[in-house]
Amino acid sequence: MTSPAAAHVAIVGLTFLIAGTVKGVTGMGLPTVAMGVLGTLMLPAQAATLLILPSLITNVWQLFAGPGVIGLAKRFWPMMAGIVAGTIGAASFIAGSGGTWAVTGLGAALTLYAMSGLFAWRFAVKPEYERRLSPAVGIVTGLITGGTGVFVVPAVPYLQALDLKKEDLVQALGLSFTVSTVALAIGLARENAFAIGDVNNSLLAVVPALLGMWIGQHVRERISPATFRRWFFICLLALGLQLLLRHLI
Structure with missing residues (x-):
């Protein structure tokens, strides 16, 4: 293996180790951190292909950590359908000629998410509005996922606003992230930006991601x-601003 290739593997491995550690501590953040760091080194579409398997495996693990999967799927299927439609529809942007501007979009999404975390923006959604809001939130989340590879905005703030029990919130996030990951893989494959050969590269990122989750779970104790969350959002804000301003100044 040549030195540049070895350095590339080492950087990717370290990125997913850190991203997995963040997820182990906070219960989320693996794709956000991975896209943020790798987005400074490669186009978002390339980073997204590496993200697919580590994100899918860790989020399925999170999804099935409790007994409420079927009930949550029935409750949130309109939101999940919106995520799938929006992601597949917007994947041409991250995979095609919009790839460069997708970096700016990625920076904007990370910056917005970091600011919402640092300033603890909170809002509540009344039960009677959930049926109408869920599909819209899903579509917007999907459009951002397909355009940037980040699937936390506005899905995470919205689910937090529903006043779910802690266990249900963790599983609902796992459901949203799992559906987003699968939809992103389908969207990238549809645009010929994700193929069978890319699975091997993505598979290599699974081990450091799982190791990071194990480390994070111990760090959390x-x-x-x-x-930890405060410094996580500070670092995420710095990454987001760097990506956001790269093509604007």
């Missing part, structure tokens, strides 16, 4: 989650 030793530090304040609030402190």
Whole structure:
């Protein structure tokens, strides 16, 4: 293996180790961190292909961590349908000629998410509005996923606003992330940006991601989650601003 190739593998491995650690501590953040870091080194479409398997495996793990999968799927299927439609519809942007501007979009999504976390933006959604809002939130999340590879906005703030029980929220996030990952893979494959050969590269990222999750779970027992989340969002904000401003200045 040549030195540049070895350096590339090492950087990808370290990125997913860090991303997995963040997910192990906070319960989310693996794709966000991976896209943020790798987005500084390659086009978002290339980073997204590496993300597919680590994200899918860790999110399926999270999804089936409790007994409420079927009930959550029945409740949130309109949102999931919106995510699939929006992601597949927008995948041509991240995979095609919009790839360069997708970096700016990625930066904007990361910056918005980091600011919402740092400033603890919170809102509540009344039950009677959920049926109407869920499909719209799904479509917007899908459009952002297909355009940037990041699937946290606005899905995460929306699910947090529904006042779900802690276990249900964790599984609902796992459901949203799993559907987003599958839809992104379908969208990229449809645009010829993800093929069977890319699975091998994505598979190599699974081991450091799982190792990172294991490390993160142990770290969570030793530090304040609030402190960790604050520094996580600060670092994410720095990454987002760097990507956002790269093509604007």
